[in-house]
Amino acid sequence: MARKPIVGGNWKCNLDKAGVSALVTSLNGMDCTDCEVVVAPVAVHLGSVVDNVKAPIEVSGQNCNFKGNGAYTGEVSADQLVDMGAKWVILGHSERREYFKEDNEMLRQKLEYALSKGLKVIFCIGEKLEERNANKTLDVCKSQLEPVKDLLKPETVVIAYEPVWAIGTGVTATPEQAQETHKQIRDYLATVNADMASKIRIQYGGSANAANAPTLSACPDIDGFLVGGASLKPEFADIIKAIAAAKK
Numbered sequence: 001m002a003r004k005p006i007v008g009g010n011w012k013c014n015l016d017k018a019g020v021s022a023l024v025t026s027l028n029g030m031d032c033t034d035c036e037v038v039v040a041p042v043a044v045h046l047g048s049v050v051d052n053v054k055a056p057i058e059v060s061g062q063n064c065n066f067k068g069n070g071a072y073t074g075e076v077s078a079d080q081l082v083d084m085g086a087k088w089v090i091l092g093h094s095e096r097r098e099y100f101k102e103d104n105e106m107l108r109q110k111l112e113y114a115l116s117k118g119l120k121v122i123f124c125i126g127e128k129l130e131e132r133n134a135n136k137t138l139d140v141c142k143s144q145l146e147p148v149k150d151l152l153k154p155e156t157v158v159i160a161y162e163p164v165w166a167i168g169t170g171v172t173a174t175p176e177q178a179q180e181t182h183k184q185i186r187d188y189l190a191t192v193n194a195d196m197a198s199k200i201r202i203q204y205g206g207s208a209n210a211a212n213a214p215t216l217s218a219c220p221d222i223d224g225f226l227v228g229g230a231s232l233k234p235e236f237a238d239i240i241k242a243i244a245a246a247k248k
């Protein structure tokens with residue numbers, strides 16, 4: 001079964017009100033016919049993006065807490081994301097793992113809770129440079145997927161493989177490196193459930209841009225992108241076009 005490509009724009013902690021409004025206007029002019037598109041604004045702008053972005057583009061949170069509403073200062077709950085009209089949440093991004101010390105146990109709780117509230121999830125995994133250099137890429141990816149393997153359903157979870165060394169650095173994984181790791185991840189998932197592995201979408205993230213998207217899109221196990229920096233620029237539309245064309 002063909003997997004429909006999916007591109008996420010992770011705006012991270014960027015943009016003011018005027019910048020959000022300009023970006024939404026340009027998104028509304030994009031052709032999203034053959035590619036699912038999800039954008040993730042910072043939480044304070046999420047409501048205005050939901051109100052102004054046009055279908056079929058969907059909106060994602062960049063994070064949610066592990067337990068719902070309550071005494072969790074500074075957090076956003078899955079319940080609140082749903083209430084605001086978000087359909088997705090990004091979990092396990094390396095910036096959350098690194099700066100906010102989110103570990104596999106916490107991420108399992110977040111994933112389970114977000115799914116229980118009806119959110120779809122982009123679940124991020126990926127190795128650091130020293131881990132790649134020590135030939136530990138697959139071990140790291142497996143260690144991040146193993147605790148959540150029973151929650152991975154193609155209808156509700158997209159995996160984003162994001163080598164940490166490629167994020168925001170301008171150093172992109174080569175198509176060979178990315179395909180090799182995506183294939184290894186899919187092979188590992190097949191040991192959990194072959195049907196799930198064949199259907200679940202795996203995005204690539206890490207300095208994806210208009211120039212490298214066509215060659216990365218040609219890789220059979222790359223089903224889309226999770227885009228940071230380039231999702232704030234007009235080239236985001238070209239990334240979407242590239243993957244849509246490659247998977248037609």
Ligand SMILES: O=C[C@H](O)COP(=O)(O)O
Binds near residue numbers: 167206227230
């Ligand atoms: O979530 C997106 C990734 O962290 C990639 O960011 P980047 O495209 O700026 O490297």
